[in-house]
Amino acid sequence: MRVAAELRSPSAGPASPSDGEAVYGGYDRAGLEAQYNLRRGHPDRDIVYAEFAARSDALRRAQTGRYDLSYGPAERQKLDCFSAGEGCPVLIFFHGGYWRALDKSYFGFLAQAFVAGGWTVVLPNYTLAPRAGIDEIVSEARAAVRWAARSLLPRGMPLVAAGHSAGGHLALMCALDDTTDQHGTPVDAAVPVSALFDLEPLRHTSINDLVRFDADAAHRNSPLNHVVPSPIPLLLMVGGAETDEFRGQTERFAGAWSVAGNQADTLVAEGLNHFSVLRALACRESEVHLRTLRFLERVRLRKSNNGRGLPA
Numbered sequence: 001m002r003v004a005a006e007l008r009s010p011s012a013g014p015a016s017p018s019d020g021e022a023v024y025g026g027y028d029r030a031g032l033e034a035q036y037n038l039r040r041g042h043p044d045r046d047i048v049y050a051e052f053a054a055r056s057d058a059l060r061r062a063q064t065g066r067y068d069l070s071y072g073p074a075e076r077q078k079l080d081c082f083s084a085g086e087g088c089p090v091l092i093f094f095h096g097g098y099w100r101a102l103d104k105s106y107f108g109f110l111a112q113a114f115v116a117g118g119w120t121v122v123l124p125n126y127t128l129a130p131r132a133g134i135d136e137i138v139s140e141a142r143a144a145v146r147w148a149a150r151s152l153l154p155r156g157m158p159l160v161a162a163g164h165s166a167g168g169h170l171a172l173m174c175a176l177d178d179t180t181d182q183h184g185t186p187v188d189a190a191v192p193v194s195a196l197f198d199l200e201p202l203r204h205t206s207i208n209d210l211v212r213f214d215a216d217a218a219h220r221n222s223p224l225n226h227v228v229p230s231p232i233p234l235l236l237m238v239g240g241a242e243t244d245e246f247r248g249q250t251e252r253f254a255g256a257w258s259v260a261g262n263q264a265d266t267l268v269a270e271g272l273n274h275f276s277v278l279r280a281l282a283c284r285e286s287e288v289h290l291r292t293l294r295f296l297e298r299v300r301l302r303k304s305n306n307g308r309g310l311p312a
Contacts, residue, residue, distance in 0.1 A: 024200060025248075032205050033206060034243075035201075036205050036207060036243070036245060037207065045275060048275045049102075049106055052106045053105065053106050056105060056106060057105075058109075059082075059108050059112055060108055063111075065081060067081075071124065071143055071144045071148075072140065072143050074127055074140070076127045076128070077124075077125070077127070077143070078104075078125050079123060079124040080108060081121070081152060082120065082121045084114075084117075084120045084121075086154070088120045088154070089118070089120070089154075089157040089296070090122060090149075090152055090157070090160070091114055091119045091121050091122070091160050092123075092124065092145060092159065093121060093163055093167070094141060094167030095107050095164065096164040096167045097128070098207050098210075099128065099134060099166045100129040100130070104123040107123055107164075107278075110123075110278065113283065116284065117284075117296070120152060122144075122148050122152065124141070124144035126170070130210050130211070133217065134211060134218075134221045135220070135221065137170070141171075141173065141174055142185075145177075153186070157300070158188035159188055160189045160191060161190045162191035164193045164277075165194050165196065166196060167193075168193050168194060171190050171195070172190050172197070172223045172234075173223060175187040175189075175190040175232050176230075187232060188299055189234065189235070189295070191234070191292060192250075193237045193277060194237070194239060194250075195236070197249050198222045198223075198224045198252065203218055228260060229261050233262075233295075233299065234264040235264070235291075236250050236265065237269065238266075238269070239272035239277040240269055240270035240271055242274050242277075243274075246274065250266065251266075269288050
């Protein structure tokens with residue numbers, strides 16, 4: 001597998017013309033559906049998630065963790081914690097599922113490699129759509145981060161927010177949050193994987209049948225609309241075999257983040273799709289994992305030297 005250091009430029013529109021009125025970025029509704037409806041594009045996803053669940057179950061049987069810790073009063077405001085030991089930094093990882101599906105229990109397998117690398121791993125749940133709207137979901141994610149920072153984070157150690165797909169969106173919204181206290185967010189860096197930075201195109205797909213974004217909510221909760229000068233470094237990761245729009249979302253955000261004078265690294269995992277990129281992230285021998293661990297180590301070293309943020 002080859003990992004590209006720079007993000008390839010996706011095409012400006014659909015790979016082939018489609019009938020209908022353009023609603024976003026040159027795409028009509030059918031074109032956007034093809035770009036974002038991953039259930040259609042990956043009929044093997046149920047097999048992949050069954051594999052993830054089995055690996056996670058095996059890890060819970062083999063490695064002691066703390067499960068279903070409450071970070072709030074709601075039913076799904078719970079998290080799992082896999083400790084790397086006293087005094088270790090914290091990596092909090094939000095699951096994907098377009099804010100409407102899945103559960104932390106599928107993704108425990110990701111913890112093993114990072115715990116071995118010296119990072120305590122926290123996996124939160126959050127209330128799913130349509131029971132919760134996107135504003136509430138983002139608020140819950142931020143509450144999970146604040147709880148982890150208060151309850152699990154040793155003094156002088158960093159907290160890094162990561163996540164996959166919709167979870168990558170939540171991780172970045174936590175990193176951009178400046179309302180937690182007078183010092184801003186407790187997040188020291190973020191690793192969005194195959195993330196969504198602009199929610200507007202999703203309003204024109206079947207995904208919105210459950211998440212129910214209106215234009216204001218999509219704008220308010222799009223990280224692309226909240227780029228400001230920031231000391232927080234980012235590692236933006238996406239599979240090279242993902243759709244043009246998923247790669248394009250990462251490219252557009254990376255460009256905006258750079259224009260604002262901020263630091264980010266972009267990593268394209270060539271040959272990997274929206275789901276197989278997670279296998280690589282969890283594999284201690286993969287370049288994807290090694291690049292991520294090197295980024296995390298630089299964050300840790302900078303924080304231990306009383307800094308905040310670092311060039312990726």
